[in-house]
Amino acid sequence: MKAVCWHSAHDVRVETVPDPKILNPRDAIIKITSTAICGSDLHLYEGNIPTMESGDILGHEFMGEVVETGKEVKNLQKGDRVVVPFTIACGGCFFCQKDLWSLCDNSNPNAWMAEKFYGHSPSGLFGYSHLLGGYAGGQAEYARIPYADVGPLKVPDDLEDDKVLFLTDIFPTGYMAAENADIEPGDTVAVWGCGPVGQFAIKSAYMLGAARVIAIDRFPERLQMAQEQGKAEVINYEEIDAGEALKEMTGGRGPDRCIEAVGMEAHGTDAMAAYDKVKQGVKLETGRPTALRQAIVACRKGGDSVYSWGIWWLGR
Amino acid sequence: MERVDSSGTITATTTEEIINSPLVIRNLQQRSLQEVLADYSQKPKPKETNLVDQVAEAVGLTPNIQVEKTVTIDRPASELYNYWRNLTNLPNFMKHLKSVTNKNEAGTVSHWVANAPLDLNVEWDAEIIADEPDHLIAWNALGNADINNCGLVRFQPATGNRGTQVKVVLEYQPPGGALTNAIAKLFGESPQEQIGDELNRFKQLMETGEIATTTGQPKGPK
Numbered sequence: 307m308k309a310v311c312w313h314s315a316h317d318v319r320v321e322t323v324p325d326p327k328i329l330n331p332r333d334a335i336i337k338i339t340s341t342a343i344c345g346s347d348l349h350l351y352e353g354n355i356p357t358m359e360s361g362d363i364l365g366h367e368f369m370g371e372v373v374e375t376g377k378e379v380k381n382l383q384k385g386d387r388v389v390v391p392f393t394i395a396c397g398g399c400f401f402c403q404k405d406l407w408s409l410c411d412n413s414n415p416n417a418w419m420a421e422k423f424y425g426h427s428p429s430g431l432f433g434y435s436h437l438l439g440g441y442a443g444g445q446a447e448y449a450r451i452p453y454a455d456v457g458p459l460k461v462p463d464d465l466e467d468d469k470v471l472f473l474t475d476i477f478p479t480g481y482m483a484a485e486n487a488d489i490e491p492g493d494t495v496a497v498w499g500c501g502p503v504g505q506f507a508i509k510s511a512y513m514l515g516a517a518r519v520i521a522i523d524r525f526p527e528r529l530q531m532a533q534e535q536g537k538a539e540v541i542n543y544e545e546i547d548a549g550e551a552l553k554e555m556t557g558g559r560g561p562d563r564c565i566e567a568v569g570m571e572a573h574g575t576d577a578m579a580a581y582d583k584v585k586q587g588v589k590l591e592t593g594r595p596t597a598l599r600q601a602i603v604a605c606r607k608g609g610d611s612v613y614s615w616g617i618w619w620l621g622r
Numbered sequence: 623m624e625r626v627d628s629s630g631t632i633t634a635t636t637t638e639e640i641i642n643s644p645l646v647i648r649n650l651q652q653r654s655l656q657e658v659l660a661d662y663s664q665k666p667k668p669k670e671t672n673l674v675d676q677v678a679e680a681v682g683l684t685p686n687i688q689v690e691k692t693v694t695i696d697r698p699a700s701e702l703y704n705y706w707r708n709l710t711n712l713p714n715f716m717k718h719l720k721s722v723t724n725k726n727e728a729g730t731v732s733h734w735v736a737n738a739p740l741d742l743n744v745e746w747d748a749e750i751i752a753d754e755p756d757h758l759i760a761w762n763a764l765g766n767a768d769i770n771n772c773g774l775v776r777f778q779p780a781t782g783n784r785g786t787q788v789k790v791v792l793e794y795q796p797p798g799g800a801l802t803n804a805i806a807k808l809f810g811e812s813p814q815e816q817i818g819d820e821l822n823r824f825k826q827l828m829e830t831g832e833i834a835t836t837t838g839q840p841k842g843p844k
Contacts, residue, residue, distance in 0.1 A: 311842030321842040329839065330832040361842035378831065396830040400696055400784065412826045415834040418819045430834065442839045450839055453830070 309363045309446035315353025323363065326442065326450035331378035334454030336388060340467040341368035341445050344392075344475060345501055350434070357419065357436040365445030366392035366432040367474040369467060372458075373448070379455045388458035390451055392475040394430040394441065397456035413452065414439045472506070480506025480567070484514050487563040494518040496552055496561035497538070498601055500528035504567035508536035511565070520555060522548050552604045560606035637662040641758070641774065646791045647690045654686055655793035656772045659760050663751040689792045689813045693821040696785035697828045699756045699777040705828065706775055707759060715823035715833060718816070731764075744768040770795040788824070790817055 311321045326335055344367050349355050369389040372382050382388065394414075395407035402410050410429035414420060419437050420427035430452070433443020442449065451458060461470050480503045489495060495511040497504050500523035508519050521532040522541045529540040539555070541548050553560055633651075634643040637658050643649045650658060660666060695702060705711055709732050713719040720735040720743065730750045738744045746767030752760035752774070760774040771794035778787045792813070826833050 307840070309840065309842060313842075319842075323840040323842050326840050327838060329835055329837070332830070332832060359841075360844045363840065363842065396826075396834075398696070398829045400694070403696075412822075412830050413834050415836060417822050418815045421818070422815075439834075440836045442836070442841065446840075452834065 307447035309442075310365060311360075312350060312358055312362045312364055313360045316351065318351060318364065321361075323361075323446070326448050328374060328376045329450065330452060331376045332453050332455055333376040334372055334379050334382055334451045334458070335374040335448055336370035336390070336451060336458075337373050337448055338368050338370040338444055338446060339387075340370070340471045341365050342471060342474070342476070343367075343445070345503070346434075355435050357440075359436060359440075362433065362435075362440070363442040363446055364433040365443035365449075366434055367471065367476065368432075368444030368449060369461070369471055369474065370444075370449070372454075375454065381455050382458065382460070387461045387463065389461055389470050389473045390432075390444065390449070391457045391459070391473075391478075392432055392434075393457070394432065394439065394452050395456055396453050402456070407457075416440060476502045477506045477510075479503050480508075481510040481513075483507045483565045483567060484510035484516075487511070487565055489514045489516050489563055491515045492517045493562040494520065494556055495563045495565065496520045496522065496601070496604065497532075497565045497567055498522045499567035500525070500532040500540075501567065504528075504565075505531060505536055507565050507567050508532055508538045511563075512537065516563075520552065520561060522552075549600055549604050556606070560604050560609065562606055562609045564601040564605040564609065566601045641760075641776070642778075645690070646774075646789070647688050650688070655688060655774075655791060656686075656762065656770075659751060659762065659772055659774065663760065665751045665762075686793045686795050687813055689817050690789065691814060691817045691821055692787055692789040693818075693825050694780050694785050694787050695825045695828050699779065699786045702786055702788060702824075702828060703756045703759070703777050706824075707753070707755075715827050716820045717823070718820075746771070788821065790821060792817060 307323060307325050308320055309323045310318060311323070312318050328335060343365075347364060347366075350358060350364060369387070372384055372386045372388060374384070375382055391407070393408040393410070395402050395410040396412040399411040401407070408429050411427075413430040414427045415430065416436055416439060417427035423437060428438065430439025430441055432441050432449070433445065434441075441452070459473065483503070484495070484507050487495065489511055493516050495516045495518070497507050497511070497519060500508075500521050504521060504523070505528075508521055511519050519536065519538040520541060521529065521536065521538040522543055523529050523532070524542055524544045526542070529542055532538040533540050541551050634640040634649045640646060640649045640658055641662055647655075707729070709722045709729060710724060712722050718737050720737060721733075722735075723733050725731040725733055725747065730753070731747060732750075733745065733747050735743050735745045746769065747764040748761045748767075748771075749764055750759060751762050752758055756777060758774060758776050760772070762772040763770055771792065773790065773792040776789045776791075778789070780787045823833050
């Protein structure tokens with residue numbers, strides 16, 4: 307089959323590789339019908355994520371049609387259309403039972419490596435380094451899905467791929483940011499970053515009861531999408547001071563809930579941003595927390611809900 | 623009797639308390655695991671140590687490598703004990719073990735074969751010296767071992783009825799001081815990481831019915 311393979315920073319190629327096989331009784335193989343490139347794939351592309359190996363197949367946002375199932379997979383049949391979550395979860399451990407699927411105890415075969423970095427291992431992920439399992443990803447014609455009786459979500463035929471593909475990762479990521487912000491009816495929610503996570507966080511904030519959403523970015527096309535599709539008010543922080551503007555727009559109080567959807571490669575215009583860039587360059591810190599810092603300052607008193615949903619590569 | 627030392631750690635004094643303590647190696651307090659297990663099981667140490675070892679032990683310089691690792695598994699102790707007690711099951715999740723075969727009907731004496739670097743094997747016979755259903759299995763290598771070793775696996779209900787804590791404590795004497803380092807890194811991972819890895823696989827097998835793997839999946843050219 308054809309698959310997108312990582313070789314080194316800035317070197318990603320489409321290669322011909324063997325087709326995947328069933329390796330465990332709870333596996334399934336799917337023929338992929340749609341796949342996406344995630345913002346976090348850029349961290350791999352840039353070479354910022356350790357324990358990638360040349361030849362690794364990328365991709366953790368994908369869906370398709372079941373073509374084969376292992377003998378313990380009873381809930382899926384050949385021909386079923388499924389969306390596959392990017393976190394691989396066994397369904398039976400303490401964490402899965404608490405709905406903390408991304409913290410599954412059992413799905414990372416390289417848990418000992420992750421324990422060295424983090425203390426504990428999160429779940430395995432598709433196409434996201436050997437530290438996180440080394441599983442072949444879904445930017446390919448076929449993929450092997452471990453614990454296929456747990457993760458994949460069956461999709462009714464009348465929903466086309468483009469309407470459900472985002473359930474793999476990006477929509478739940480934005481939704482969870484809004485969910486964790488504990489939004490109350492009438493709240494004003496500020497969202498830093500209008501990339502895909504931010505766009506979904508905006509929509510999710512309204513779904514969860516926000517009366518008003520203010521979105522902050524510097525790219526006009528992203529701000530336009532936030533405004534037109536997300537129904538957010540927008541601030542271009544290159545044109546005005548976002549902190550001041552937020553305060554003025556919210557009667558001096560500040561937004562009730564603040565969601566940071568930028569992450570470790572934040573861009574900023576002030577002196578602190580330049581300082582962060584220098585520190586990251588010399589490895590004194592591993593991310594540039596411009597947006598996070600601003601969100602903390604802007605949030606109203608007692609609005610203790612600043613959530614960071616970009617990837618933070620925390621060095622220890 | 624147990625007392626609390628200045629660092630707040632429970633310090634066990636009897637061999638039974640040591641074996642059931644939260645931090646077994648710490649509570650050995652310079653004694654070897656083999657010695658404590660011999661006391662506990664009231665079986666003599668199988669192999670007389672030579673004079674150098676005796677001196678080293680007397681001055682607290684035991685050349686033993688001691689490893690302790692615990693994992694919580696969401697299964698009853700009886701199920702975990704029963705799987706482990708059939709020692710021939712161990713190679714199913716211990717990837718460095720080639721085989722374990724029973725040498726008597728009761729399965730108390732067994733022959734172990736493990737992988738070593740350079741395609742070599744290390745082999746030994748082991749005897750179960752303590753066997754307490756649903757709680758403890760302790761074993762000791764018999765006299766002809768390539769690597770003198772002993773160990774225990776302990777099953778205790780986790781606090782709050784949250785599964786079973788499975789603790790493994792191992793002690794082994796590398797065959798020769800110069801090789802100590804090489805043996806410590808026998809399998810690439812440190813001994814602690816290695817036993818943690820084995821326990822993770824035991825947990826996977828018991829909780830999910832299979833062992834998570836990527837061996838055999840497709841990969842592009844290097």
